[in-house]
Amino acid sequence: MKILDGKKVSNDIKNEIAAEVQKIKDRGEKVPHLAAVIVGNDGASLTYVGSKVRACERIGFESTLVKMPSTTSEIELLTKIEELNNNSNIDGFIVQLPLPPQIDTQKVLLAVDPDKDVDGFHPMNFGKMALDMSTFIPATPFGILELLERYEVDTKGKHTVVIGRSHIVGRPMSILMGRKGWPGNSTVTLTHSHTKNITQIISQADIVISALGVPGFLKAEMVKDDAVVIDVGITRVTDDSTEKGYKIVGDVDFDNVSKKASFITPVPGGVGPMTIAMLLKNTLLARERHRK
Numbered sequence: 001m002k003i004l005d006g007k008k009v010s011n012d013i014k015n016e017i018a019a020e021v022q023k024i025k026d027r028g029e030k031v032p033h034l035a036a037v038i039v040g041n042d043g044a045s046l047t048y049v050g051s052k053v054r055a056c057e058r059i060g061f062e063s064t065l066v067k068m069p070s071t072t073s074e075i076e077l078l079t080k081i082e083e084l085n086n087n088s089n090i091d092g093f094i095v096q097l098p099l100p101p102q103i104d105t106q107k108v109l110l111a112v113d114p115d116k117d118v119d120g121f122h123p124m125n126f127g128k129m130a131l132d133m134s135t136f137i138p139a140t141p142f143g144i145l146e147l148l149e150r151y152e153v154d155t156k157g158k159h160t161v162v163i164g165r166s167h168i169v170g171r172p173m174s175i176l177m178g179r180k181g182w183p184g185n186s187t188v189t190l191t192h193s194h195t196k197n198i199t200q201i202i203s204q205a206d207i208v209i210s211a212l213g214v215p216g217f218l219k220a221e222m223v224k225d226d227a228v229v230i231d232v233g234i235t236r237v238t239d240d241s242t243e244k245g246y247k248i249v250g251d252v253d254f255d256n257v258s259k260k261a262s263f264i265t266p267v268p269g270g271v272g273p274m275t276i277a278m279l280l281k282n283t284l285l286a287r288e289r290h291r292k
């Protein structure tokens with residue numbers, strides 16, 4: 001069994017990006033600038049956005065964090081997005097999801113300038129991704145592809161089972177794993193809450209990508225020998241023995257599944273840090289595009 005070490009790989013990627021930033025500085029050009037908008041006070045979302053902004057600082061990007069109260073109206077958020085669209089100093093930005101119920105997420109995603117949409121959630125970019133056109137690929141699926149590539153995991157002709165059909169992870173992941181090329185060329189089954197015989201389908205998977213958010217969902221008896229197991233779950237559970245009072249747990253029963261798997265991602269230290277690294281990569285790409 002091999003660990004797909006997202007912490008290590010994400011550090012490698014961040015070092016590669018930092019080297020690019022140095023070259024940009026040496027040319028006397030403007031460094032990439034990422035902005036992140038967060039609406040409300042959800043603890044987990046604040047932590048994730050904080051990590052994204054800190055990562056920018058560490059690698060030499062400029063960053064802006066826009067914090068808006070949970071009572072923000074849709075029009076106020078759309079006005080802020082328009083401001084970011086028109087700010088030529090900002091190369092890319094994200095609006096952290098989920099949004100409070102008074103705001104229509106689809107309207108928000110449509111309002112982001114596709115050229116600054118480093119999350120890859122705008123329908124224009126999502127469509128380009130599905131059509132194999134060059135675009136911003138959503139950071140979490142992009143990070144999983146990068147892990148598979150750097151560990152030279154064979155995906156061609158394999159049966160990939162994706163668990164969960166969210167717009168952020170499961171849906172794009174299912175498209176990407178079925179695309180031509182590598183990592184891709186997989187036969188993909190996208191499973192969700194209405195899937196019948198889900199355990200039987202999972203047991204046939206060469207590659208399992210679980211993006212469900214149910215701690216310990218994937219048990220050893222559900223996966224076949226030598227399966228590749230990617231755990232996208234990041235659920236906070238109370239744990240008084242930790243400093244913060246909680247710990248992050250994945251969808252996979254790691255101790256037992258790791259005994260059967262050929263490759264497996266840990267939680268934490270697997271997919272999570274890759275998401276941040278790939279968001280930075282998309283921001284660098286946005287900067288390069290804006291130069292042209």
Ligand code: GUN
Nearest residue numbers: 094095096097098119168
């Ligand atoms: N919420 C959970 N993951 C993500 C992400 O990758 N981007 C944004 N904007 N919100 C998220």
